[in-house]
Amino acid sequence: MQYQAASTTTESWRTTTTTGHYHTYMPVTTRHYYPTVTVDPLERVAKLAAQNAVVIFSLSSCCMCYAVKSLFSSMGVNPTVYELDEDPVRGKEIERALVRLMGKSSAVPVVFIGGKLVGSMDRVMGAHINGTLVPLLKKAGALWL
The missing domain is CATH 3.40.30.10 (Glutaredoxin)
Known part of the structure; x- marks a missing residue:
């Protein structure tokens, strides 16, 4: 059985201390491995x-x-x-x-x-x-x- 990496992206927000507004989008990637079945x-x-x-x-x-x-x-x-x-x-x-x-x-x-x-x-x-x-x-x- 082969395994294929499936990446999921979660959102992470960082605030500035001076304005308090959300301004920077930083994707955090985690990888999960799901089995894939290859059919002849x-x-x-x-x-x-x-x-x-x-x-x-x-x-x-x-x-x-x-x-x-x-x-x-x-x-x-x-x-x-x-x-x-x-x-x-x-x-x-x-x-x-x-x-x-x-x-x-x-x-x-x-x-x-x-x-x-x-x-x-x-x-x-x-x-x-x-x-x-x-x-x-x-x-x-x-x-x-």
Whole structure:
């Protein structure tokens, strides 16, 4: 566990003996150490993917991401979409983790169904064409018909 210093500032006032007015502000700093938990981005991806039936990691300007989101919408599935470019700090961390997970330079779109990695657009479209996507969605509880 790592520790991070959190500084708090308390106000201290000093008076002059001649006028009696408060005039000098002197900050007094005390340090408290609070434990911070650093979460591995791959663990964060797994946790986010397990929270909903269908999870898509996407970039808002990516045409392939748009196509995957449109496919699920046209099937009546309401996926949870994480637009990585809308979170400049964690989005980049998650994108790098997805590149490691997928083993290729283009990380998005990445689709999880029922907490399990399905893959990128080619895997999703392949599953849709060969008829295995609908049973996956039904098993995950994302599709009822």
